[in-house]
Amino acid sequence: xxxxxxxxxxxxxxxxxxxxxxxxxxxxxxxxxxxxxxxxxxxxxxxxxxxxxxxxxxxxxxxxxxxxxxxxxxxxxxxxxxxxxxxxxxxxxxxxxxxxxxxxxxxxxxxxxxxxxxxxxxxxxxxxxxxxxxxxxxxxxxxxxxxxxxxxxxxxxxxxxxxxxxxxxxxxxxxxxxxxxxxxxxxxxxxxxxxxxxxxxxxxxxxxxxxxxxxxxxxxxxxxxxxxxxxxxxxxxxxxxxxxxxxxxxxxxxxxxxxxxxxxxxxxxxxxxxxxxxxxxxxxxxxxxxxxxxxxxxxxxxxxxxxxxxxxxxxxxxxxxxxxxxxxxxxxxxxxxxxxxxxxxxxxxxxxxxxxxxxxxxxxxxxxxxxxxxxxxxxxxxxxxxxxxxxxxxxxxxxxxxxxxxxxxxxxxxxxxxxxxxxxxxxxxxxxxxxxxxxxxxxxxxxxxxxxxxxxxxxxxxxxxxxxxxxxxxxxxxxxxxxxxxxxxxxxxxxxxxxxxxxxxxxxxxxxxxxxxxxxxxxxxxxxxxxxxxxxxxxxxxxxxxxxxxxxxxxxxxxxxxxxxxxxxxxxxxxxxxxxxxxxxxxx
Ligand code: ACM
Numbered sequence: 001x002x003x004x005x006x007x008x009x010x011x012x013x014x015x016x017x018x019x020x021x022x023x024x025x026x027x028x029x030x031x032x033x034x035x036x037x038x039x040x041x042x043x044x045x046x047x048x049x050x051x052x053x054x055x056x057x058x059x060x061x062x063x064x065x066x067x068x069x070x071x072x073x074x075x076x077x078x079x080x081x082x083x084x085x086x087x088x089x090x091x092x093x094x095x096x097x098x099x100x101x102x103x104x105x106x107x108x109x110x111x112x113x114x115x116x117x118x119x120x121x122x123x124x125x126x127x128x129x130x131x132x133x134x135x136x137x138x139x140x141x142x143x144x145x146x147x148x149x150x151x152x153x154x155x156x157x158x159x160x161x162x163x164x165x166x167x168x169x170x171x172x173x174x175x176x177x178x179x180x181x182x183x184x185x186x187x188x189x190x191x192x193x194x195x196x197x198x199x200x201x202x203x204x205x206x207x208x209x210x211x212x213x214x215x216x217x218x219x220x221x222x223x224x225x226x227x228x229x230x231x232x233x234x235x236x237x238x239x240x241x242x243x244x245x246x247x248x249x250x251x252x253x254x255x256x257x258x259x260x261x262x263x264x265x266x267x268x269x270x271x272x273x274x275x276x277x278x279x280x281x282x283x284x285x286x287x288x289x290x291x292x293x294x295x296x297x298x299x300x301x302x303x304x305x306x307x308x309x310x311x312x313x314x315x316x317x318x319x320x321x322x323x324x325x326x327x328x329x330x331x332x333x334x335x336x337x338x339x340x341x342x343x344x345x346x347x348x349x350x351x352x353x354x355x356x357x358x359x360x361x362x363x364x365x366x367x368x369x370x371x372x373x374x375x376x377x378x379x380x381x382x383x384x385x386x387x388x389x390x391x392x393x394x395x396x397x398x399x400x401x402x403x404x405x406x407x408x409x410x411x412x413x414x415x416x417x418x419x420x421x422x423x424x425x426x427x428x429x430x431x432x433x434x435x436x437x438x439x440x441x442x443x444x445x446x447x448x449x450x451x452x453x454x455x456x457x458x459x460x461x462x463x464x465x466x467x468x469x470x471x472x473x474x475x476x477x478x479x480x481x482x483x484x485x486x487x488x489x490x491x492x493x494x495x496x497x498x499x500x501x502x503x504x505x506x507x508x509x510x511x512x513x514x515x516x517x518x519x520x521x522x523x524x525x526x527x528x529x530x531x532x533x534x535x536x537x538x539x540x541x542x543x544x545x546x547x548x549x550x551x552x553x554x555x556x557x558x559x560x561x562x563x564x565x566x567x568x569x570x571x572x573x574x575x576x577x578x579x580x581x582x583x584x585x586x587x588x
Pocket of ligand 1: 377415
């Protein structure tokens, strides 16, 4: 039932389902034991190590079994991580008294969330590598469980390469907010970022570009400075392992059959259009796409095999967004191929546009043989997409219902709501202001599938065969060329997103409402100090600091209200073949 009071006075983010502060506090000392059920040990280990480092303590690892065998009250652990499989998936409870910390978790994800909450309870200083303050845990009883199980964030390391250390730091920050999926956007027109042994030119050539556009491509301003970089397989295994040790699954994205100019620069024989190709130096959409041939499929099956040897997640993203089909229409042999494959329009004529879904589907089939499920942007959803593919809905909410009705599980990532590269305010000081205004309060109001979207589709049955897995925020980096710029764009809005997809509290989170205001208050009083202690250069609530502005660099602001007025509640959303042409699109 909606209520007007914040559900807790414990100022953690995301907010727990229920929390009851109690009198007293606990001050674990050197030698305190941290005992865990073996299934929860990674979470206990992470918490123990981060606490030892911050507070200069030596804690002692133990297993709960040791404790029983000791049978000696004096050796009972101060901190206990106990498994309770009767709890809902991802749920946990914390009971901190002046003597012990009792963590009960349904599973390892629940234990990771508990460990992060414990860290936040120790105050902002717990986010410093050296706290310079004693370790004190306030006594509390707390219960918590996630609303959604896919709580993702996409990090685009293709448009601007992000050094490995900054990716690891981003993993820490995602985990600190109970986010559990990191989609790494590893390839695009502007760069290929993963070492593939079989095709070395992907990184020798595809990882580097001559220069970069400064701000929107429309001004034609270039920096005249080469840019690039890539991760070795070992770098990526390190990122995957580091994330796993924090409860974060890394989903790699290899974008096909569009967004491939970096591939074509390295292997031009894969191009739908012959000629020389260059790693793109401008943002936006290119109509240089892959030749949808068996040879190209073979190439990408090899690439995906190497990807599957590096990444252990059950999901691999094949991209599939923004695929202009003009280069296919220009080639009679490709038109014939579509006809030969039975890819025809309603009137029976060959339909090259269906090669898009067909191509992605063949690679999804290949991933299945490797035990992985494909994740695709919603343009790749259609009759040819295998039902086990997860549809990542970025062009709005409406497509999600069609995808779920067709049996797909979906993850909501609407650009109108949760693109964190979009400007955080309407002011002239926002650095390179692109896209829609999405304030922290706007992002907090995000609902992956609002009732209005469901109500607009009375034609669909109440129970759909596909499931809503959760939601994902996007950090595209055309205009974010460093970790500092990413900090500014992502924080604190990613904290607002994290709570929106975590909280089970049914209180409406609309802008200006009590829940949103309580969140903003908690953010400013308790959470921004944590981010500051962690060294995050977030956007201050009052706007950018002088060095966070980019005077003279043009963005491309869009007006959400105007687009919604023109195209309904959803807004027009995304790039649309035939509507937006092959020019670089508005968004970038
Ligand atoms: C996208 O923003 N093109 C997924």
